[in-house]
């Protein structure tokens with residue numbers, strides 16, 4: 500095609516075309532080479548190519564285990580044509596920053612250091628997440644796994660009571676609200692510092708996660724209607740255009756928290772009860788997360804500012820769930836998460852919130868994401884984190900810490916998990932409200948999140964903790980030791 504075009508034109512124009520053609524060939528060759536190298540570890544950042552170095556970090560090499568194969572054709576198609584964010588919904592400043600970042604990068608500089616003990620999906624590349632199946636949630640599997648993995652008949656009863664509480668406190672439109680008990684005329688003596696009707700999107704996402712975590716879908720006899728109404732509420736309040744969509748804008752003080760939680764809930768619903776409409780909504784919500792990612796690879800309360808690990812965790816969990824649901828999740832987005840994790844390190848195994856001192860909560864989050872990205876169970880940082888959190892133990896009032904630490908300990912398994920689980924499980928069984936309108940709920944004095952989130956938030960986090968045995972199957976193949984009761 501190039502030759503024909505060149506041969507049929509005057510000499511002067513022909514020379515120009517030759518130059519253009521050579522440039523075009525070089526450009527295409529670069530694309531082809533980049534695609535080839537991609538299979539052994541290349542990632543996109545912004546609209547520039549960066550080679551992912553194999554630089555080893557200070558940790559010991561663990562065994563490389565095979566991770567599930569991502570939907571490679573989709574990934575390849577997505578990544579071979581990286582594009583800047585859609586300009587419709589995200590402030591132009593993000594686009595400008597991404598462009599600036601891309602142009603600032605020296606062509607030969609590796610800016611992403613991939614930890615040497617990350618598992619690579621078959622076929623190469625560093626895209627994707629390790630599969631943690633939702634199959635444990637089915638009725639038969641749930642019962643079996645609850646007992647095999649450390650739950651007890653009492654903890655399962657507590658989950659059922661929590662679902663009953665949530666069902667009784669759902670608004671007619673299908674939503675829930677944080678810090679607000681008008682739905683039951685304050686019969687539960689809501690003690691939240693923030694008694695305003697707030698964060699409907701996040702509250703609905705959290706409650707929906709509890710039902711889904713226990714295997715309750717729209718088909719469920721007991722709670723099918725509640726699940727259906729919750730999904731309907733999120734679908735109806737979703738503001739969409741052709742390329743992306745969102746629930747709340749900057750009027751919400753925690754816009755990306757709300758968005759990440761709701762997206763995670765809907766992506767889990769999609770995995771459990773596929774539908775084309777839900778798939779489209781989920782993809783648009785994921786597109787928003789992709790576009791809202793800051794250039795440091797993280798997310799903050801609102802798009803456009805440097806990320807913090809707490810907000811980022813919800814986005815990463817949503818991306819992970821979307822990946823499992825075979826939605827389009829760009830490789831560059833996932834690669835940038837690795838970069839953000841490295842930035843958030845506050846030592847060999849600890850993590851921190853922004854540039855503050857490392858904390859136990861952030862350490863649980865950081866290491867859990869590392870596991871879902873494929874880090875080996877034998878990695879020194881993982882075992883050190885598990886040892887640290889094990890010595891510290893569950894908190895009496897910090898449900899946020901408990902939620903992530905419990906997941907990390909569960910994924911790690913073995914004696915550390917066993918020790919953690921007994922304390923965590925029995926504490927929650929013991930502290931659940933069992934009388935009155937608040938029966939099935941939790942509320943702990945002393946933690947800021949409980950004050951702001953109220954009974955609804957505390958109940959959802961506690962319920963999700965008690966669903967840990969079957970909510971996500973263990974990533975590592977090594978079975979947890981049998982539990983004896």
Ligand SMILES: [Zn+2]
Nearest residue numbers: 683686687936
């Ligand atoms: Zn009530």
